[in-house]
Amino acid sequence: MTSSQAILNGDRLALARLLTQVENNSQEGRSSLMELFPHTGKAHLIGVTGAPGTGKSSLVNQLALHYRKNENKRIAIVAIDPSSPFTGGAVLGDRVRMRDLSGDPNVFIRSMASRGSLGGLAQATANVVQVFDAAGFDIVIVETVGAGQSEVDIARLAHTTLVVEAPGLGDDIQAIKAGILEIADILVVNKADRPGVENTEKALKSMLELAHPTERVFKHHGVSMKVEAPKQKPTTAMWIPPIQRTVSTEGTGIPELVNAIGRHVAHLRLSGDWSLRERTRLEVELEALIRDGLMNQFRDSITTQQYEETMESVMQRKISPWEAASTLMNGRKP
């Protein structure tokens, strides 16, 4: 039996092995991904993002528990973990998760560390999500720290994006990050038992009013390939991101949040936005693959000597990086 078949049959060991292969971008991983791709497109992808200290991990934990207990859904959690291996919240969060969710064969948690290269993480995450989708998980939750552009880019590829805030994190943190509000389908004010929750909610509300929803939808579905805009027009029935209060440590507000997520899925299906988001996600992935493929072709087409000589001229400020790029692109073997 091939590993793809094993995964389609629910083999957790084969799944874990493929996830590692896919994260390492190995040849086996790529072949299995290709075999599995026809089986994707069923899972509901939920992105959860927010600043450190908002209690995202514990919220994701509660969501997973709720979906398990009340809807018997199979849940995969992909935690994008920018923390050091030495210390900090992520390890602790994982321990809490292990206690509540471990031993349940219908839950699979995967932590992914930030990679060295810009964009590498986004591609690896897309692939890991595809594997879970093909493996029959109904819901794939991707959790990122929403302070960086790359994390925001990852979160926005979900069908439903939750942006998590919390009261009393101080001015500097409270500042909603660029792009964060416009990618939010649902705003969650977690730690809502803390003082200042009204102010946080009020601030979010006034920002929602400022952020013109029409533009928001266009931006969200911006086709990166820029070959042609999607044919569908933004729907007349607009989705106004609701604000949900939760206290994830106590499970307060989780059923209401799950309800809001359900309403969002219904909206996506009805409006046609579901397939629009699918398309955007696949286009972003396709573009990344093409970019990497072109760069690999390019690397093979120039000699080390060509490259070294050109770099030397740049170092000596004889030619600019711009001129160096065109020299190398024009001078390569056909």
Add this chain to the structure above:
Amino acid sequence: MTSSQAILNGDRLALARLLTQVENNSQEGRSSLMELFPHTGKAHLIGVTGAPGTGKSSLVNQLALHYRKNENKRIAIVAIDPSSPFTGGAVLGDRVRMRDLSGDPNVFIRSMASRGSLGGLAQATANVVQVFDAAGFDIVIVETVGAGQSEVDIARLAHTTLVVEAPGLGDDIQAIKAGILEIADILVVNKADRPGVENTEKALKSMLELAHPTERVFKHHGVSMKVEAPKQKPTTAMWIPPIQRTVSTEGTGIPELVNAIGRHVAHLRLSGDWSLRERTRLEVELEALIRDGLMNQFRDSITTQQYEETMESVMQRKISPWEAASTLMNGRKP
């Protein structure tokens, strides 16, 4: 007089205009950059990164004031601003800056918002830094929020990278982000008048001991092009990142921090690491330009119909994005 000449002559209006052109990646911007490039390579680039709430902006402010008053250096500050236009710390920080530094013709502050695309910001920042370098600024400080991979990638391209921490930010925030420690040349514990400063410093020290410095140097200088490793070997005289305490609101510890920065520059010059970092930075920039150039060539080489048909097959799960990428790359016009 061309705009490049005006900038070399110290014309602030021409400088501001070119910065906008360069940020917008316009044709004029690119030509001027090419003309200015031979005049670059003199500025000392300082990256300052750290989690929200560590007081980075005020620290950068104090550094700039110190360099102005005591060393008569010309200072440019590039603030990478992930905050929303609606609210938050950045606007406030800018106001504080305006009060202390405005009216000084030898200080230029430029805020840059996060762009939509992954990598776009890194390229724009590199170009803005080049303009300041050519315009004769002695020190260019690039300030980023160090919670995201792209921000880390931007900060690591400096000659000297400061990672800012602060006591009492809570477990989740305290967690040093991946890659953060290994890019730090100097660790700053800001807000050092707060309780818990000893613990923060102790945690940083033990993490420094865990992070093997030999590996650190190799990683920092990882050549992205991967055509050939740099010829220089890591120097035997290792740089151990010092930990500096500051209270930036009061200016405490700033002279000592400036001193540590000076020692780092001396180390870079002596060890040959200065040109090694220059090379890495220019290589990263060259690679980004080539990637974009190849993608543009590619876009011109396929028809809208080819693209749409292929995307349709992907949407219907007939072919995987991987297969679609090779189909499009092989099927294009020569």
